[in-house]
Amino acid sequence: MIFEASHCIIKDIQNDKTIFMGHKCDNVYAINISKYDGHDKCFSSMHDQSWLWHKRLGHANMNLISQLNKDELVRGLPKINFQKNKVCEACQIGKQIKNSFKNKNFISTTRPLVLLHMDLFGPSRIPNLGGKSYAFVIVDDFSRYxxxxxxxxxxxxxxxxxxxxxxxxxxxxFTITCIRSDHGREFENIDFEDYCNEHIVLTTIFRLLELLNKMG
Known part of the structure; x- marks a missing residue:
């Protein structure tokens, strides 16, 4: 099958003969079968049923599909063996992370605490000796402390x-000027917003007073 912007062509790969031609209408390629009444036709789709249903169900996990099958929770879902030893290409691409940013050969901040990078990870499967399962990491951009x-x-x-x-x-x-996070909800909430707004105001007032003192 060859898809173009306005139409699609279905060919016989053995002799490169065009069998059907469809035209695009509302993002769907439609074929007028009545135009080909004088020909014998047999429509079939050779496809791995388990992976076809994996796509139909929004690329659901195979364990989930097997449970849906077992409990008969989806109408029309056939009783087939859902293989778990293959990789879905679309799922693999969708879960790929972006390439890392290039390393900088200069420091963009001028003093400690100008910019803090923050992240939270957890819960870990095994808590530490104090029973803590989350780790809150803060990195100073200037010193990398x-x-x-x-x-x-x-x-x-x-x-x-x-x-x-x-x-x-x-x-x-020093005063903290800016914080940077991954926009997780643990950082983007009303408590953080109120605290940062108040902190920025106080920092601005402090800098103005410091400037006035230097000016005499």
Whole structure:
């Protein structure tokens, strides 16, 4: 089958003869079968049924499809063996990660705490000795210094972050200007938004006072 922008052609691969031609209409290629009444026709589709249903069900996991089959939860789902030892090309491409960004040969920040990179991972299958299953990682862009805070629950991120901010700003004598995350919901919520808005305002006031003091 050869698909073009306006039509599709179905050919016999043995003699390269055109058998049918369809025209595109509303994103569907339609064939007028009545035009070919003078010919013998046999329509068949050679396809692995298990992977055909995998695609029909939105590329569902084979274990899930087997459970749907066992419990008869989908009408028309045939009683076939769903193979789990193959790889779906579309699923493989869909789960590929993007290439890493190129390494920078310069530092874009001018002092510590200008930019903090944050991420949370977990829950780990095996908790640490303190019973914590999550790890909250914070990296300073300027120094690349890294802090790792262990958490019991995902909703502890904001509380630990607010404590961390107060502690590290007092220790280093700098203010945190910007934070960067992966836009996870543990970071993008009303608590973080309110805290960051207040922090930016205080930082701006502090800088203005510092500038006024230098000007005398």
């Amino acid at each position: 890294t802090w790792v805070l262990f958490l019991s629950q995902k909703n502890e991120v904001f509380y630990e972050f607010s404590k961390f901010c107060n502690k590290v700003q007092n220790e280093k004598g």
